[in-house]
């Protein structure tokens with residue numbers, strides 16, 4: 001690990017000011033679960049680490065008057081797992097409780113996973129899958145981006161050098177009736193090779209009104225697949241495979257393509273089969 | 279350099295340390311407690327698990343400066359009486375340590391129920407993974423007193439054991455859970471597993 005200066009601001013404004021003052025070498029650290037691995041390998045060597053740990057309003061979950069769920073960027077997976085959330089928003093707790101391992105879930109944060117923008121991580125897939133909005137604070141002020149615009153490439157986000165992700169906002173409950181998340185990994189502890197999210201909204205008589213399918217893991221950033229709202233699992237799976245363009249014929253790619261097909265078929269069929277707001 | 283003050287197993291330990299010091303290094307080299315093991319240094323094996331303010335973490339993937347002011351519990355903290363240093367190994371001190379396996383129970387004077395069950399169920403071979411396994415299982419069983427064998431396997435998903443094949447570790451966890459629920463556990467060591475996995 002290369003030497004660095006340790007900084008512990010108490011407010012987001014202070015943190016942003018520190019990032020600005022120390023320029024390119026300064027880096028945010030939340031739980032450190034991804035960053036410290038990279039620092040130990042000397043893949044990165046920040047000159048200044050700006051810790052979010054003392055900024056209390058970056059952790060925690062609140063509900064807006066319209067039902068949108070505001071999740072602080074520094075909320076740990078363990079806290080998300082314990083949260084009691086309504087309707088489909090509960091998927092967030094389930095996804096958070098079924099990744100990495102107990103000790104890592106106590107430190108890793110939702111914001112850290114999104115900012116790391118690793119294609120294998122679950123939270124980027126989930127955030128794009130439910131069309132979450134990400135709130136950002138920077139020296140130039142506040143802004144918000146849909147998750148799919150925030151994630152620019154594998155390991156790259158739309159964040160500027162002096163910007164901090166402050167919250168992940170899940171849309172209000174009526175946005176979706178059903179959200180289904182599935183991933184594939186060889187062992188419980190492994191990151192996903194591929195994952196898929198299906199968010200479904202129905203009209204009054206239960207007729208599908210909107211179907212949002214997101215595929216992740218197999219592509220540098222989560223890919224939203226455009227399908228007809230009435231598409232069944234088999235049709236959606238074909239569209240997904242075409243959309244992610246895993247064209248090469250080597251074994252690894254063929255395997256991923258197969259996984260994408262299966263996962264999308266499953267999430268869509270499961271979504272159509274579920275009644276009520278789940 | 280940065281001043282860091284931690285309470286390790288109830289004892290205050292403070293030192294001026296390099297910012298890069300991992301919590302694992304603080305526990306082993308500054309606090310001098312070598313029960314917490316370094317198996318991989320990359321958050322893979324779980325040998326380094328300790329509690330920070332009651333939550334388990336992989337101490338090789340946390341900086342000591344990140345947890346300044348926190349209460350740390352290590353494997354040594356689970357059985358306080360064993361902290362008394364043995365200066366000279368005598369027949370008496372050995373007799374004190376090596377009591378018949380049947381007699382070992384989880385009591386405050388003895389061992390934590392998870393430690394006692396590991397002993398009875400032969401869940402330890404080389405012992406390198408044991409501190410981390412015990413710390414994670416203690417934390418897990420406090421939250422879920424009635425786990426299935428499958429739950430236990432998921433709870434230790436981040437802990438690698440190269441020796442036991444995990445069967446006896448799961449046996450021990452199930453027996454520890456029973457003892458922690460206040461049930462009587464068998465007097466005889468329960469070798470042999472009930473699941474085929």
Ligand SMILES: Cc1cc2nc3c(=O)[nH]c(=O)nc-3n(C[C@H](O)[C@H](O)[C@H](O)COP(=O)(O)OP(=O)(O)OC[C@H]3O[C@@H](n4cnc5c(N)ncnc54)[C@H](O)[C@@H]3O)c2cc1C
Nearest residue numbers: 028030031032033034035099100108109112115121122165
């Ligand atoms: C053993 C292990 C197993 C894992 N398994 C899984 C798995 O199965 N599935 C999965 O999805 N993930 C898995 N992960 C990854 C885990 O999700 C991430 O490591 C964790 O969420 C990162 O959060 P953090 O708070 O620790 O981020 P940090 O490591 O602190 O930060 C990560 C990056 O994001 C930046 N950053 C963090 N927060 C902010 C912010 N608010 N604003 C701006 N920049 C920020 C940092 O500068 C850094 O570049 C695993 C990790 C480990 C160590």
Ligand code: FES
Nearest residue numbers: 317318319324338
């Ligand atoms: S030494 Fe920490 S997980 Fe292996």
Ligand code: FES
Nearest residue numbers: 403405439440441
């Ligand atoms: S007993 Fe040897 S690694 Fe587990």
